Amino acid sequence: MGEAATGFFGSLLWWLFFMYILLWPQMQYRSLQLARARLLKRLSETRKSTVITMIHRQESIGLFGIPFYKFISVEDSEEVLRAIRSAPKDRPIDLIIHTPGGLVLAATQIAKALHDHPAETRVIVPHYAMSGGTLIALAADRIIMDPHAVLGPVDPQLGQYPAPSIVRAVEKKGVDKVDDQTLILADVAEKAINQVRDFVYTLLKDRYGEEKARELARVLTEGRWTHDYPITYEQARELGLHVSTDVPEEVYSLMELYKQPMKQRGTVEFMPYTQGGEVGK
Numbered sequence: 001m002g003e004a005a006t007g008f009f010g011s012l013l014w015w016l017f018f019m020y021i022l023l024w025p026q027m028q029y030r031s032l033q034l035a036r037a038r039l040l041k042r043l044s045e046t047r048k049s050t051v052i053t054m055i056h057r058q059e060s061i062g063l064f065g066i067p068f069y070k071f072i073s074v075e076d077s078e079e080v081l082r083a084i085r086s087a088p089k090d091r092p093i094d095l096i097i098h099t100p101g102g103l104v105l106a107a108t109q110i111a112k113a114l115h116d117h118p119a120e121t122r123v124i125v126p127h128y129a130m131s132g133g134t135l136i137a138l139a140a141d142r143i144i145m146d147p148h149a150v151l152g153p154v155d156p157q158l159g160q161y162p163a164p165s166i167v168r169a170v171e172k173k174g175v176d177k178v179d180d181q182t183l184i185l186a187d188v189a190e191k192a193i194n195q196v197r198d199f200v201y202t203l204l205k206d207r208y209g210e211e212k213a214r215e216l217a218r219v220l221t222e223g224r225w226t227h228d229y230p231i232t233y234e235q236a237r238e239l240g241l242h243v244s245t246d247v248p249e250e251v252y253s254l255m256e257l258y259k260q261p262m263k264q265r266g267t268v269e270f271m272p273y274t275q276g277g278e279v280g281k
Helices: 003-047 074-086 104-116 132-138 163-173 180-208 210-221 233-239 249-255
Strands: 050-055 093-098 121-125 142-145
Touching (some): 003 050, 003 249, 050 249, 074 104, 093 132, 093 249, 104 121, 104 132, 104 180, 121 132, 132 180, 142 233, 163 180, 180 210
Parallel strands (some): 050 093, 093 121, 121 142
8 A cells, every 4th residue: 555545544534533523422412312302202101291391401512521501591481481382281291490590581481381381280300490490380380309309599689699688788787878879779679579579479379379479479589598598398398388209200310311511520429239239230
């Protein structure tokens, strides 16, 4: 084989390797999508419901595995609203949520659409649904949580500060001792709290009654906890929310199909116990 032929095959191998590097992540992602679709179909058939997911994990799909951080966005509300509109009116909806929260506008739109669905609605929380995720969960007829999953307060945030804390700071210091910008911020914060509180009340009053709905709306928006405070299943029950722990096994399998970014240090692994102590038996 001459030098020209060797050079040609060498270049061809390099091009094939380069194309493999480019296409392999996309092939992996396509495989994940197909696996998710199969699980969702099985879950839909088992529960005789329309199954919708809103799962916000860090995904590292791409040439360099760069993680993408996801939150509830307007794009999410567009997709979920489209799914709810297309769902049969006489068929239940199971909405699987895994999210740290996001835009109040988007969460409100999703919650309203879920609340208005004529058939039963169920929000499934395998791990956590904080802030806007909790707002959406409150719209459902039932909240199904893993025994160790958590919800969170829905007090609005203005920039880096919780709205209730802004109002409380002005009250403690006195309106005559703060500048005009802070007073304006406190006014906006108070409006934001009232708006979210009224919306939560609207979501809950039909299922919980007016008095209980007002109490829950106040507790979840008044800022008694930090915004990332974890409301456990037990505490959700104590508050009077309609929660249960019968999360379908398919949901846990589904969560395993959402990639996390590669960890540079410290990883979690486990080995299930097998009878007789033999691995893989």
